[in-house]
Every structure is written in C-alpha cells, then in structure tokens.
Amino acid sequence: MNKFLSEWNNWQLVVALGFVLLCALGASAVESDYFIQVMVLAAIYAAVGTAWSIAGGLSGLLLLGYISFFGLGAYVDGLLFTKMGLNPWLCIVLGFFSAALLAWLISLVTLRFGLGEDYFAMFTVALSQVLKFVLLNWDYAGGATGIYLTVIEDNFWTLSFVDRKPYLYIALVMLVAVILVNYSIQRSRLGYYLAAVRENDQAAEALGINVRKVKTQAMIISGGLAGSIGAFYTQFATFIDPKQVFSLATNFEMLLGPVLGGRLSIIGPVLGASFLKPTQDFLRGWMGGDADALYLILYGAVLAIGILLLPKGAAHYVQIWHRKRYATSTPEEK
Amino acid sequence: MSQPLLEVRNVVKRFGGLTAVDHVSFEVMPGRIIGVIGPNGSGKTTLFANVSGFQTPEEGEIRFDGRVITGMRPSVLCELGIARTFQIVQPFAGLSVFDNVVAGALRGGRTGLAEAKRKAAEVIDLCGLRPVSNQLAGALPIAGRKRLEVARALATAPKLLLLDEVMAGLRPTEVDDAIALVRKIRDGGVTVILVEHLMRAVMALSEELLVLQQGKLIARGDPQTVCNQPEVIRAYFGEARTSAAPANAQDHTTHA
Numbered sequence: 001m002n003k004f005l006s007e008w009n010n011w012q013l014v015v016a017l018g019f020v021l022l023c024a025l026g027a028s029a030v031e032s033d034y035f036i037q038v039m040v041l042a043a044i045y046a047a048v049g050t051a052w053s054i055a056g057g058l059s060g061l062l063l064l065g066y067i068s069f070f071g072l073g074a075y076v077d078g079l080l081f082t083k084m085g086l087n088p089w090l091c092i093v094l095g096f097f098s099a100a101l102l103a104w105l106i107s108l109v110t111l112r113f114g115l116g117e118d119y120f121a122m123f124t125v126a127l128s129q130v131l132k133f134v135l136l137n138w139d140y141a142g143g144a145t146g147i148y149l150t151v152i153e154d155n156f157w158t159l160s161f162v163d164r165k166p167y168l169y170i171a172l173v174m175l176v177a178v179i180l181v182n183y184s185i186q187r188s189r190l191g192y193y194l195a196a197v198r199e200n201d202q203a204a205e206a207l208g209i210n211v212r213k214v215k216t217q218a219m220i221i222s223g224g225l226a227g228s229i230g231a232f233y234t235q236f237a238t239f240i241d242p243k244q245v246f247s248l249a250t251n252f253e254m255l256l257g258p259v260l261g262g263r264l265s266i267i268g269p270v271l272g273a274s275f276l277k278p279t280q281d282f283l284r285g286w287m288g289g290d291a292d293a294l295y296l297i298l299y300g301a302v303l304a305i306g307i308l309l310l311p312k313g314a315a316h317y318v319q320i321w322h323r324k325r326y327a328t329s330t331p332e333e334k
Numbered sequence: 335m336s337q338p339l340l341e342v343r344n345v346v347k348r349f350g351g352l353t354a355v356d357h358v359s360f361e362v363m364p365g366r367i368i369g370v371i372g373p374n375g376s377g378k379t380t381l382f383a384n385v386s387g388f389q390t391p392e393e394g395e396i397r398f399d400g401r402v403i404t405g406m407r408p409s410v411l412c413e414l415g416i417a418r419t420f421q422i423v424q425p426f427a428g429l430s431v432f433d434n435v436v437a438g439a440l441r442g443g444r445t446g447l448a449e450a451k452r453k454a455a456e457v458i459d460l461c462g463l464r465p466v467s468n469q470l471a472g473a474l475p476i477a478g479r480k481r482l483e484v485a486r487a488l489a490t491a492p493k494l495l496l497l498d499e500v501m502a503g504l505r506p507t508e509v510d511d512a513i514a515l516v517r518k519i520r521d522g523g524v525t526v527i528l529v530e531h532l533m534r535a536v537m538a539l540s541e542e543l544l545v546l547q548q549g550k551l552i553a554r555g556d557p558q559t560v561c562n563q564p565e566v567i568r569a570y571f572g573e574a575r576t577s578a579a580p581a582n583a584q585d586h587t588t589h590a
Contacts, residue, residue, distance in 0.1 A: 192437045192447075195433065199429060201425060205388075205484060206409075206417070206487070207487070208444075210407075
C-alpha cells in the first residue's frame with residue numbers, strides 16, 4: 001500500500017476518491033435543499049474542471065474558452081429531450097459525442113493551420129460567444145427564452161427526481177468517472193505523449209510523437225466529457241438559456257478550480273472547485289443580488305492574486321510535501 | 335557492398351537571400367560514424383534540420399534506406415529510423431530523466447508502455463544516467479542534459495542517429511566519456527552522423543569527414559587527409575598560412 005501511495009498520481013487518486021466518498025456520505029445527513037443544490041453545482045464544476053485539465057493542463061493547450069462544450073452538451077440534451085423525447089441517459093452519451101465532434105473540428109481548424117497558442121485561446125473564447133448568439137437567435141431552440149424541462153415524478157430511467165439528492169449522487173458518480181479518465185490517461189502512453197508535447201513539442205515531434213494528433217486526442221476527450229456534464233446539467237437545472245450555459249463568467253469560474261488548484265494534478269481541480277464554488281455561492285448569497293458587481297470584483301481579485309502567488313497551483317506544494325514524505329521509501333525504479 | 339543508408343543529393347535550403355545549404359550531396363554507408371565540421375554558420379545544423387524533417391529543402395532529394403523522405407514530418411522520419419539531438423538541448427524539464435527516456439522508447443506508439451520502460455532502463459544504463467534517473471530533467475547540469483538528449487534519441491531505436499554538438503560545453507573527462515558512448519552506440523549497430531566543433535572528438539570518432547563552408551561541401555573523406563587540404567585550412571584559419579602576413583597571424587593561431 002505504501003508503495004502504491006508513493007506514486008504521486010496514485011496518492012492523488014486515493015485522496016480525490018476519498019473526498020468524493022466523504023461528500024456522498026456527508027450529503028445523506030444534509031437536510032437543506034439549498035446546500036444539496038450547492039453541492040451538486042460544486043460537483044459539476046469539479047468534474048468540468050478535471051475534464052478541462054486534460055486539454056488545458058496535460059496537453060498544455062491554452063484552452064481558454066471551454067464552455068462551448070458544456071453549453072453544446074446542455075443544448076443537445078435540452079433539444080433532444082424536449083423535442084424528441086429522447087432518453088436523458090442517451091442524451092448524456094450524445095452530449096459526449098457532439099462536444100467531441102466540436103472539439104475535433106476546433107482542433108482540425110486551429111492545429112492544422114498552426115495557430116499560435118494565444119490565437120488558439122482567443123479563437124476558443126470567440127467561438128463560445130458565436131455559439132451563444134446563434135442559439136439566442138434560433139427560435140426552434142427557444143431563442144433567448146431558453147428551454148424548460150418539467151419534472152413531475154421520480155424516475156431514475158428518465159433522470160427526473162423531485163428530491164435533489166439523487167442528482168448529487170449522479171453528479172458525484174460522473175465526477176468519479178472523469179477523475180478515473182484523467183488518472184488512466186496519465187498512466188497510459190497518451191499520458192507520456194501529452195507530457196512530452198506540453199514540455200517541448202519540437203523535441204516530442206523528434207521522438208516520433210505526432211504532436212497534432214496527440215493534442216487533438218486531448219481536445220476530443222476533454223471536450224466530450226464537458227458535453228456529457230452539460231447534458232446532465234440540463235436535467236438537473238431543468239432550465240437552460242444561451243446566456244447561462246455559454247456565459248463567459250461561468251466559463252472562467254469553471255477554470256478557476258483547476259488553475260488555482262493545479263492544472264497538472266488530479267486533486268487540484270477536484271478540491272479547487274469543491275472549495276471555490278460553494279464559497280462563491282455563499283458570497284453571492286451573503287452580498288445579495290444587487291452586489292453582483294462587487295462580488296465579481298472580489299472574485300476577479302482572488303483569481304489574479306491566486307495566479308500570481310500560486311502559478312503552478314496549490315497541488316504543486318502538496319506534491320513537494322508528498323515527494324519528501326515518500327522519498328525514503330522509493331529507492332529504486334518501478 | 336550494400337546500399338547507402340542515407341543519400342543526400344543536391345540539397346539546397348535558402349532563408350531569403352541566404353543559401354544556408356548549397357547543393358550538398360553525400361551518402362552514408364550503414365554502420366559508419368561520419369563527422370560534419372565547418373565554421374559557425376556554415377550550414378551544419380540546417381543540414382541536420384533538413385535530413386530530420388524539421389525543414390524542407392527547396393531543391394534536391396534525400397533518400398533514407400532507399401526511399402525518398404524529402405518533406406516528411408519529423409515524427410514520421412523517427413518511425414522510419416532517423417533520430418536527432420538538438421544543439422540547444424530540449425529536455426522535458428518537468429519530467430524525470432527516466433520518463434524523458436520512456437517518452438522516446440514508446441516510439442510514437444509502436445512499443446507498449448511496459449516494454450518501453452524496460453527499454454528505457456537499458457538505455458539509461460548504457461548512457462550512464464542511472465544515478466540521476468529519478469531526478470527532474472530540468473535539474474540536470476549541462477553534461478547530464480547532453481547525455482539525456484542522446485539517451486532519448488537512442489531510445490527510439492534509430493538506424494541513423496544525428497548528434498548535433500553533444501560535446502560542446504563538456505569538461506575533458508566528460509568528453510572522453512561521450513566519445514566512448516558514441517562508439518558504444520555505433521557498435522550497437524546504429525549509424526552516426528555528428529556535427530561537432532571539438533576537433534579532438536571529431537578526429538577520434540569520425541571514419542569520414544564532411545567539411546561545410548558557407549553552405550557548400552568543400553571537402554570530404556578520410557579525416558587526416560581532409561584536415562590537411564588547403565581549402566579546409568583556409569576555411570578555418572583564413573589566409574594566414576598560405577600568404578605571408580605574420581602581422582595578423584595571432585588571431586588565427588590562438589584557435590588552433
């Protein structure tokens with residue numbers, strides 16, 4: 001067990017899964033619907049953050065506009081569920097594929113023409129806003145009014161619950177799934193390629209690694225996962241509109257967890273979002289609706305200071321501790 | 335004998351008005367160690383970049399193992415069996431030395447992870463990196479980084495290894511180790527082309543020497559003979575030896 005934990009990724013996996021389990025157990029004691037609501041959102045943000053870190057962290061892409069995938073998944077679910085009565089679980093799967101397709105197209109366009117990383121970042125941000133305006137003007141999809149889902153009964157099969165708790169458990173299961181994907185990638189060959197590409201793409205190319213292909217793979221996995229989570233979000237929120245699921249403010253809030261927590265780590269996005277999202281919700285509640293601007297200023301300040309003080313994320317310091325802690329017990333190569 | 339492993343025919347590479355590689359042709363037989371020398375800016379690194387696919391020549395043809403490879407991507411060429419090191423070392427600084435070599439040993443997906451780790455351990459031993467294999471590559475001193483550069487390229491199991499100044503900046507004892515390492519690599523069946531300024535290493539290793547000057551191949555052949563050719567001496571030392579101008583001689587002789 002000690003040998004297992006001496007590897008940083010294994011240690012992170014155990015901590016992250018333990019934390020999720022703790023949340024699940026703790027939630028059974030929570031009465032307030034509001035608290036459960038906050039926890040579901042935190043779990044969703046944690047899952048999105050962990051999924052983002054595959055492309056935005058591991059592959060080193062400056063994927064600044066990430067909400068496109070989440071929003072697309074949300075709309076795929078909203079449309080297919082309300083218009084065609086498709087099963088929501090199927091919609092979650094389709095959310096993955098549609099967002100993965102979008103990620104593939106983005107990679108095709110940007111990487112094919114060798115867009116610099118700053119332009120890549122701007123392109124992704126701009127694209128999310130283009131999608132927002134397309135949906136705002138698309139009457140069939142509800143336009144600016146958005147899409148409402150009606151929940152009348154408890155039914156696991158149609159992913160509808162009157163009580164909020166089942167949503168939390170499903171969100172936590174999704175979070176675990178994303179954590180496991182991230183963990184397995186880091187242990188696989190793809191993990192080595194991503195690390196090589198991130199550290200030095202020219203040297204990676206010289207070692208036979210197809211840089212463009214590897215980045216595209218990271219984008220597809222990362223985008224697809226966000227699409228699935230977006231589809232689930234629609235079922236949970238029962239209401240979506242373009243200004244909400246393609247919101248730039250939400251976009252940056254979602255990236256805050258992994259950026260401050262550590263975008264190369266597993267615990268960073270998970271614990272980062274779990275801490276930040278509730279803090280943000282309580283701040284908003286405490287300062288009230290008319291203090292929205294003030295709250296954004298405070299949030300922006302926290303983000304800026306955090307990035308300045310912790311460029312590698314909080315997890316980096318945990319990793320240093322971890323290396324010291326297990327330094328003596330790993331004298332030889334695996 | 336067998337066919338050449340590498341054939342470079344009339345390769346031209348221009349950067350704007352500057353012809354960095356000017357109609358260069360040569361071939362390399364398998365199992366040899368070839369040295370490439372020439373003054374700074376003579377086109378050695380550019381020649382490497384063209385052979386390894388990082389640049390595409392404007393004219394000419396490069397053949398490897400009998401097939402035309404001109405214009406292919408570096409990752410494809412690596413699969414075919416050409417590996418290179420970089421003059422300015424490019425380690426994956428945030429990864430351990432071991433993981434750096436594993437990234438090479440995966441050979442772009444043609445080797446499984448377990449097999450790649452085994453192979454990486456082997457290469458690390460060969461290159462004498464075992465004591466530092468758990469360290470972060472970014473923390474290595476220059477000699478270690480140069481070794482890592484060689485190890486990573488070697489881990490891709492190349493047929494042809496292009497070494498770009500792997501001895502620059504090393505101490506004399508480290509140079510001796512590096513010379514021994516290059517010999518070991520060749521004895522393992524890898525053909526080696528090395529660009530090097532350090533004449534001691536070039537003379538000790540090369541079985542054949544190519545001399546570039548201003549992008550042109552001005553001499554080629556047995557190292558001793560080549561170094562005594564007047565064109566080569568002129569390229570390196572100017573006119574001092576051939577013309578009687580002792581007044582300026584000290585500039586040139588200090589380099590020897």
